[in-house]
Amino acid sequence: MISIIGAGKVGSAAAFNILRYRISDVVLIDIFENLAKGEALDMMQTAPAIEFDGKIRGTSDFSEMEGSEIVIITAGEARKPGMTRIDLVNKNAKIVKPIVKEVVRYAPECKLMLVTNPVDIMTYIAYKESGFERNRVFGMGNILDALRFRSHIALELNVSREDVRALVIGEHGDSMVPLVEYASVSGIPITCLLRKKQIEKIVNLTITSGSDVIKLKGSTTYAPAAVIGIMADAILRGRNRVMGVSTYLQGEYGFSDVSIGVPVILGRNGVEKILELELMPETKKRLEKSVLTIKEAIKKLSE
Ligand code: NAI
Numbered sequence: 001m002i003s004i005i006g007a008g009k010v011g012s013a014a015a016f017n018i019l020r021y022r023i024s025d026v027v028l029i030d031i032f033e034n035l036a037k038g039e040a041l042d043m044m045q046t047a048p049a050i051e052f053d054g055k056i057r058g059t060s061d062f063s064e065m066e067g068s069e070i071v072i073i074t075a076g077e078a079r080k081p082g083m084t085r086i087d088l089v090n091k092n093a094k095i096v097k098p099i100v101k102e103v104v105r106y107a108p109e110c111k112l113m114l115v116t117n118p119v120d121i122m123t124y125i126a127y128k129e130s131g132f133e134r135n136r137v138f139g140m141g142n143i144l145d146a147l148r149f150r151s152h153i154a155l156e157l158n159v160s161r162e163d164v165r166a167l168v169i170g171e172h173g174d175s176m177v178p179l180v181e182y183a184s185v186s187g188i189p190i191t192c193l194l195r196k197k198q199i200e201k202i203v204n205l206t207i208t209s210g211s212d213v214i215k216l217k218g219s220t221t222y223a224p225a226a227v228i229g230i231m232a233d234a235i236l237r238g239r240n241r242v243m244g245v246s247t248y249l250q251g252e253y254g255f256s257d258v259s260i261g262v263p264v265i266l267g268r269n270g271v272e273k274i275l276e277l278e279l280m281p282e283t284k285k286r287l288e289k290s291v292l293t294i295k296e297a298i299k300k301l302s303e
Contacts, residue, residue: 003065006075007036013225033060062102076116085118114139124259134248141172142244142261148209170290238268
């Protein structure tokens with residue numbers, strides 16, 4: 001069973017993906033009980049059309065997450081046009097901390113996935129507050145950035161998005177680091193197919209992708225909900241998928257005491273392994289800057 005805390009746009013769309021792809025039953029929890037119940041009812045009524053048998057329950061009772069294999073936190077405020085994700089830090093830390101306490105109380109064995117922004121900092125807070133092993137506390141961010149990176153590469157080359165493979169690491173935010181040196185189209189490095197100027201354009205579009213959507217419709221929903229489903233599937237089915245996930249570092253890439261996106265193998269135990277890649281000097285510098293951005297925000301939080 002999977003519990004999703006926060007039945008807002010992202011939480012409910014993620015719940016629907018988890019059901020329709022037959023990944024798991026879902027408990028959807030929100031402080032607004034009617035919202036959670038209403039979303040659950042609406043989804044159940046879709047079941048005969050999409051032909052899924054999974055069950056969903058909406059509630060405001062946190063004890064109903066008992067026995068969850070995965071708990072996904074999407075509760076909290078979303079950014080408005082013009083805001084950065086880090087602008088949400090204080091408000092959302094106040095929401096996420098007490099939720100983590102409930103998770104420890106009712107689902108102490110779960111894998112805990114953070115979605116609430118700024119996701120790297122929420123992951124750090126959840127890791128510290130929960131006392132869980134670090135492989136069990138991780139954040140969704142870079143996999144979404146990578147989806148956007150892949151889409152922009154495919155569009156520029158007019159090739160199928162399916163054939164484009166790429167990673168983004170670092171903060172799920174303005175200092176993210178799209179890994180140009182590891183992006184490929186069916187194994188062909190993008191540096192063989194695109195000029196430097198085109199790659200720069202793609203990298204910039206990747207970084208602003210989230211804000212570009214928010215400027216137009218106020219929030220991002222479908223892409224985050226899709227990748228939450230991919231991550232849940234990787235864990236519950238033990239698929240050992242490789243993706244960028246926010247993880248607490250203990251010396252990897254030369255950094256400690258920070259949660260930030262790095263490539264990992266995601267499987268039954270959550271983060272099964274952190275993959276340490278050789279990085280170009282320019283990429284290393286960008287990652288250092290990204291770590292600094294997160295560490296500064298964490299420092300301000302505890303002041
Ligand atoms: P939303 O406003 O539609 O939903 C948030 C929900 O959280 C609301 O229904 C609210 O009642 C609920 N909530 C607030 N406090 C709660 C509590 N203490 N317990 C239970 N529920 C509570 O917002 P949306 O668009 O769903 O975004 C949710 C969060 O996800 C935001 O912080 C947003 O920035 C983040 N996000 C993260 C992404 C990522 O890539 N990591 C992508 C998209 C959004």
